[in-house]
Every structure is written in C-alpha cells, then in structure tokens.
Amino acid sequence: MKKLITNQLIVKSNNLIEASYRLTTQEQRIILLVASMMRPEDEDFQEYYIEIQSFMDFIGVSGHSKYKEIKEITKKLRERTIVIKNLQENSETQVGWVSSFKYYNREGYIKIRLDPELIPYFLKLKERFTQYQLKNVIKLKSSYSIRLYELLKQYEKVKERYFELPTLKRILGIKPEEYKLYGDFNRKVLKKAKEELKEKTDLKFSYKEKKDARKVIGIYFFIKLNLKNPETPEAVETDSLNLDLYLKLQNYFCLSPEQAKEAIKLRPEAELQENLAYVEKKYKQGEVESIGPYTWKIIKENIKPQTSMFDIEKQKQKAEALKKETEKQRRQNLEIDYQKFKLEKIEELKKSLPGTKLKEIEAIIKEEIEAKQNKKIGQKMFIRLGIEKRLAQMAGIPCFAEWQTQIEKN
Secondary structure (H helix, E strand, O other): OOOOOOEEEEEHHHHHHOOEOOOOOHHHHHHHHHHHEEEEEEEOOEEEEEHHHHHHHHHOOOOOOOOHHHHHHHHHHOOEEEEEEEOOOOOOEEEOEEEEEEEOOOOOEEEEEEEEHHHHOOOOOOOEEEEEEHHHHHOOOOHHHHHHHHHHHHHOOEEEEEEHHHHHHHOOOOOOOOOHHHHHHHHHHHHHHHHHHHHHEEEEEEEEEEEEOOOOEEEEEEEEOOOOOOOOOOOOOHHHOHHHHHHHHOOOOOOOOOHHHHHHOOHHHHHHHHHHHHHHHHHOOOOOOOOOHHHHHHHHHOOOOOHHHHHHHHHHHHHHHHHHHHHHHHHHHHHHHHHHHHHHHHHHHHOOHHHHHHHHHHHHHHHHHHOOOOOOOOHHHHHHHHHHHHHHHHOOOOHHHHHHHHHHHH
C-alpha cells in the first residue's frame, strides 16, 4: 500500500499542463496524488493502491456520508474530459482522466487506473516537461490556483509569461458565459491565486493587464521564487539555505530533509557542489547502487573529484551549453506562444468574415500555388500555409521578431 508523502515529485508534460480542462479541487487532488506516485522511468502506468481513509483525508472528504461522497466524486471524475493540443504534431487529443476506480470496502483500500492515452504525458519525459513537489499544490483550495501554479512553474526560470485572456480562460476550462466581466475574473481567479500561491507555495507572482483601449485583452505574469513561505514544511531557516541546492539534494540525490539541511551547514556551497559532482560521475558510470546513502557518505568524508585543466575547460563548456539550452528553451516557448497568439487572431478574423470572402481567399491562394507548382505532392500543405499567411496579413499580425520585441518591452 502506497504511503502518502507530500514531498513526492510530480512530473507532467507541458502539453498536459497547457491542456484545456476543468476539475474541482477534490478531483485535482486525486490526479495529483496518483501523479506523485509515478516513477518517471516507468514504461507503463501501474495499478495505484491507496488506503481509503488516507485517500479521503488527502482529498478533503469528511462527515457522516463520506463514503457516499467520495464515490460520487470519483464517478464524476470518470466522466471528465481533457483536450490536449500538440502544435508540433498539429493534433488534438480528447481523453478521459481515469479508466477505473475499484473500491475494496472490506479490505479498506482503493485501486486507481489512469487512461493509457495519458502515458506520454506523464512517463519517459525527456523534454518540454515541468516538475514540482506535491506539497506546493496540495493545500491550495482553488482549482484555478492549482492550474495557475503549474502554468507559472513552467516559466519559473524565464520569470515572465504572457497569455491572451481568451487563451487563459480556455486553458482553465472557463466557459464563455462565465466571468464575462473582467473584474469578476480578476477577483475570483487571479487575485485569489496570487494570495494562495504566496501563502502556500514556493512561487509568488504579480501581474499586469494588457489593454486595447479600455478592454483587457491579455495578462502579463511576473514570477518569483517564494523563499519565505511559513506554510512550506521544509522551508525552515530559508535565509541561511540555498533553496535550489536544498531541493536538489532531496529530489536528485535522495537525501532526507534533515540530511540536506545538515549537508548545507556542513561545508561551503562550492565544496559541496564538488562532492555532488563526484557522486554524479560515479553514479553515471554505474558504480553506485543506492545514491542516497552514497551521497551522504561522500559529503561526510568530503571526497571530491580530481580536477585537471581539461576538467575546468569541460565545466566551462558545460556551463555554456546549459546557457544556450536555456535560451533555446526560452525561444521555443516564445515561438509556441506566438503560434497560439497567431492562430487565435486568425480564428477571430475568420469568424468576422463572410463565408463567401473566405472561399474567395482560398480560391486565390489555391490558384497561385497550383501555378507555381507542377507537382501535386505537398500542395495541400502549401495552400493551407498560404491561406494562413494571407489571413495573418489581413489581421495585422506582426512577425515573430516584432511580437517578441513587444512582449519583452511590456
């Protein structure tokens, strides 16, 4: 039976985080709980067994009719749909979250199966994923706060993120008839999330509205690490701790919170990083069976790798490569945001144009492409791209470089 531990890691594909769906807070907690029990290296989903009483306490169910209530919650979750868009594949997946819940009432536990279609969004992730500790979201009371935490955690290193307002509402699963007044959306979603994240998580944020005349059309989020959070159990004496290093010692090197604190106090950070470099090298060479105890031994004995001029140069190259990779990731994220912005503007224009006008544009582009190309292979793609380009010009959409400049100025 799986013990519920709140410092477990949750790892999700960015496409899943940016998907369009809406769950209640209790339903969110169920998915988060199961996600925290996964091992990213697993090839397939497991059958996740949890004690019913622990399960009820975890998702916040209490009272005389708690068994009836929890079964009603899981029944509704079985009916929920998530829509996942993949811009790279130009695809859209519609799938349910959970295949089945099975209650073993006499034995006192529950078995949970997730839908197999979700495997690529949780397991064997090598790029475009986000990870965080369960403890940072499990106390949040608003389901919107949980979603916003994930969306901002994606851009924690970039420190800024922009959403067109309709896009943000779509991701959060807010229906067109809900929060028609921006003031209501601001008060019940943004302000509430801002307060909750600052109070209970490792992130905090501020935001600024983008306006067209007096109408709010987008939101700029500014993301900061929340080092002084009294509600975070392990955030004790954060003034004297390097929080990134503290979490790395636990999440990567598998030390306990107490060992991580002691390690940081035991020796200077530069020296400790050398100990960890030694551990990592030995681990990658397959010489370490259990990384936690081995790391603790190396730190206590202060064992370091022998550094040559070649190693120093290699470290510099590694730092440069990391810098380039971070910049590459930042640009990729911006390009994806730009593509979303562009497609939304084109869709808005399409809705405003008469059907005859759209057909006229399509006919003109088709004629132009067919005149340029003798071969029919690939013509459909070029026609689609040509129509998209013409509509983008009509909508006054700036090129990527101009759009990026506008975003960075604001």
